[in-house]
Amino acid sequence: MKFTLFFISALAFLCLSSSEFLSWENIQDYVTTEPPPKKQPYQSPDCKCVGEPGGKGELGSKGERGPKGELGANGMPGANGMPGANGKTGLKGEPGRDGRHGQNGRLGSRHVVKGARGEKGETGSPGVTPIPQQLNWKQCAQSIGSDKKAGTLLHCFFKKYEDKTSLRVEFGGTIRTMLNTLKKKQSVVCARWYFTFNGEECQPPIDGVVFEGQIGNSHYPHQIGGFCQKTASNKHLKTGTVHIEFRIGHCHHRRPEGIPYLGLDSVSRIIIIEMPPPQE
Known part of the structure; x- marks a missing residue:
């Protein structure tokens, strides 16, 4: 340390006595091989003496923002974070398409537990009466010859089984009417044959x-027939015995009846069949 101070004093003396001075670089080769101090000592332009380092100056103003540096290398992957909380329930999606039919299941056991008795259902609409396997029918036949101008020619009693059914009746036989030659004023004659049910004609008439x-x-030969469900007085043919008659009488326009005749050398018959009710 003493040697250093001595060397510095001698160097100052040489600087004052000489018109030329050595640079710091030249002195550095002789003094020491250690690096120079971080701060250069202040040298006055008039005096080439080395003074003591000055104090630390004030902090300068902030400089301008430098240019953006290059993109750095990718860092190491971070550790997995903690699982987040469950989100809110989403909206209901649209129904999916029907899946394919599955395979048939195995046949179950025959034991079936009887369930509770269900409630009584509503009354259904009236059903249609089916045609019975054995028709209810009857035939009344008679070999007669009658020249009556009015009244009953044939009759038959028939047992009807149901209220809603209809009766089909049919006459088969020979009939005739002719002019009365004894009455010269007759030019056209007319006779009417018709059915009655319990003393009344059907509605509409069968004639x-x-x-x-x-x-x-x-x-x-003639056939006269039709279906009857109710009489002219709007009475339905109810279950029970029905008296059916085949009659003769005047035509509606009251023309003379002439000379009628029924059943000449033949059998006259009435056929009766109980039938299902008609369509609505």
Whole structure:
């Protein structure tokens, strides 16, 4: 340390006595190999003496922002974070399409537990009466010859089984009407044959008429028939015995009846069949 101070004093003396001075770099080669101090000593322009280092100056103002540096290398992957809380329930999605049919299951056991008795259902609409396997029918036949101008020619009693059914009736036989040659004023005659049920005609009537406008005596086979469900007084043919008659009488326009005849050399018959009710 003493040697250093001595060397510095001698160096100052040489600086004052010489017109030229050595630079710090030249002195450095002779003094020491240690690096120079961080701060250069202040040297006055008039005096080339080395003074003591000054105090630390004030902090300068902030400089301008430098240019953006290059992108650094990727860092190491961070550790997994803690699991977050469950989110809110989402909206209901649309129904999916129907899946394929599955395989048939195994046949279950025959033991079935009887469930509780269900409530009584509503009354259904009336059903249609089916045609019975064995028809309820009857035929009344008679070999007669009648020249009545009015009244009953044939009759039959029939047992009806149901209220809602209808009766189909049919007459089969030969009939005739002819001019009365004893009455010269007759030019056209008419006779009417019809059915009655318990003394009343059906609604609508079941009948047939024959007109004759020339002299003759021809007998022809005829069939007169139809269905009856109620009479002219709007009475339904109810269950029980029905008295059916085949009659003759005047035509509605009151023409003369002439000379009628039924059943010449043949059998006359009434056929009766109980049938299901008609369509609505």
